[in-house]
Amino acid sequence: MRITVRVPATSANLGPGFDCFGLALDLCNEVFVDTEGEPGVSWEGEGADELPTASVPVFSLHGANRIPLARGLGSSAAAAVTGVQIARVLLGPDVQPASLSLIRATDEPAPHRCVFLVTLDDGFERCGIHPQRPYVCRTYPARFRHGSVAIRDDVLCPPDAWNISGLDLPAWRLTMLRQELEWTVYAYVVSRWNATVTEPVADAAYFAWLLDVYGRLEAMRAELEPDVWDETVRRWLDVSGSSPAPAFMERVVAVMSAG
Numbered sequence: 439m440r441i442t443v444r445v446p447a448t449s450a451n452l453g454p455g456f457d458c459f460g461l462a463l464d465l466c467n468e469v470f471v472d473t474e475g476e477p478g479v480s481w482e483g484e485g486a487d488e489l490p491t492a493s494v495p496v497f498s499l500h501g502a503n504r505i506p507l508a509r510g511l512g513s514s515a516a517a518a519v520t521g522v523q524i525a526r527v528l529l530g531p532d533v534q535p536a537s538l539s540l541i542r543a544t545d546e547p548a549p550h551r552c553v554f555l556v557t558l559d560d561g562f563e564r565c566g567i568h569p570q571r572p573y574v575c576r577t578y579p580a581r582f583r584h585g586s587v588a589i590r591d592d593v594l595c596p597p598d599a600w601n602i603s604g605l606d607l608p609a610w611r612l613t614m615l616r617q618e619l620e621w622t623v624y625a626y627v628v629s630r631w632n633a634t635v636t637e638p639v640a641d642a643a644y645f646a647w648l649l650d651v652y653g654r655l656e657a658m659r660a661e662l663e664p665d666v667w668d669e670t671v672r673r674w675l676d677v678s679g680s681s682p683a684p685a686f687m688e689r690v691v692a693v694m695s696a697g
């Protein structure tokens with residue numbers, strides 16, 4: 439059996455979908471598997487010398503790695519997705535995605551490190567972009583539960599990682615509402631991109647479009663009176679007829695349409 443798996447780089451290290459979701463780029467890794475071929479692993483392309491070849495499978499695997507390593511284009515995620523897709527084809531449809539995740543996690547030699555995590559001289563690790571860190575990081579490990587701020591029960595960090603009793607929950611709630619707002623805007627940005635792009639676009643053109651869009655959206659937001667903006671964030675999940683959310687999204691649509 440011969441399998442070709444093609445997985446794209448993504449924008450998931452940019453914007454409010456940080457590390458959770460992103461737009462697929464036309465820069466793709468390709469991995470070729472031949473179950474009848476000489477067992478072994480080989481690579482060509484970006485960082486080929488750094489990619490593992492020691493774990494010899496029972497088939498031939500050759501990869502064309504085009505996504506640069508550790509440059510924020512999702513090379514680790516692409517590798518994981520590639521492995522899962524190969525497993526799905528080889529192991530058959532009866533193997534459920536959860537089982538495949540466990541296979542991948544077991545085989546992964548080291549936990550995923552955020553590219554912004556830096557090691558200080560004293561050995562401690564810190565966020566290298568803490569003041570500008572994404573909202574998904576600012577709100578972790580909290581989430582909305584029935585409209586209230588609640589601590590997730592599936593966190594990976596030890597119980598003493600946060601001083602829960604000392605948390606400023608009202609401030610945290612505002613940050614989470616801002617995150618919800620950004621997710622809504624981002625979903626609209628994604629829908630506009632998908633609606634207008636009909637053929638492959640160079641990465642540079644895509645990033646230029648993204649920066650232009652968010653530059654114009656940010657200029658629109660900065661023109662809002664501070665009390666209007668604060669009210670928009672504070673009542674973002676408000677579903678009453680007086681909610682400021684629809685008016686804000688009308689501005690977003692107008693900004694996007696003017697581009």
Ligand code: SF4
Nearest residue numbers: 552554555565571575
């Ligand atoms: S807090 Fe900073 S280092 Fe940690 S995941 Fe977020 S961006 Fe990365």
